[in-house]
Amino acid sequence: MRQPADFDAFYDATSRRVLHQLYALTGDLSAAQECTQEAYARAWQHWPAVMAATSAEAWVRGSAWRLASGRRRPRRRPARPARPAPSGGCAELVAALRQLPEKQRYAIVVRQLAGASVADIAAETGTSVAAVENRLAKAHATLARILPGDPALLTGGHRV
Structure with missing residues (x-):
């Protein structure tokens, strides 16, 4: 019920x-x-x-x-006016995240923005803890190259 x-x-x-x-x-x-x-x-x-x-x-x-991700398509809903995307550091972070492979992007967002543990991400994605740790390390390295000088964007200090 x-x-x-x-x-x-x-x-x-x-x-x-x-x-x-x-x-x-x-x-x-x-x-x-x-x-x-x-x-x-x-x-x-x-x-x-x-x-x-x-x-x-x-x-x-x-x-x-x-x-x-396109694995399933949502039902079509009536169109509504689009809101403008956030600007500033948020837009910069989202643009950087879009450069990551999908699995790395998912791991870093769920870890940093959702605060999930590595074990929780592994369970959520059906992968090993080692695979999630590897994805996070690669994502951090890529984001450090893309967003040098703004550690808050990499450590979750910035909210999207």
């Missing part, structure tokens, strides 16, 4: 964070909004299973990422 109050509280506590993470992953605010919305709709439809997951937020983030 669905419990709307539980879902509403979960949505209120996590939706903005998941949207920011998905924007960092995709670099496309409109796609991030659409896929995040669809992922929460799916979470509502499967709420008992989502609540039973190790992390409901990781379930939604993973669902939104799969939608954005």
Whole structure:
């Protein structure tokens, strides 16, 4: 049985964070909004299973990422005016993240912006801890070359 109050509280506590993470992953605010919305709709439809997951937020983030990655396409929603993308350091960070391979980008965003542990990322992606550590090391090295002189962007000190 669905419990709307539980879902509403979960949505209120996590939706903005998941949207920011998905924007960092995709670099496309409109796609991030659409896929995040669809992922929460799916979470509502499967709420008992989502609540039973190790992390409901990781379930939604993973669902939104799969939608954005084209593994599954979200239902078409009526078009709405696009919001301008954030500017300044945020835009610079997102542009740098887009230069990373998808698996490295996912690992670095989930680690830095979501604060997930390496073990949690490994479980979420179905890979080993060593693979996640390797992806993170490569992502850090690439971002250090792309964004020299702004360590806050690399350490999570900057919020997208």
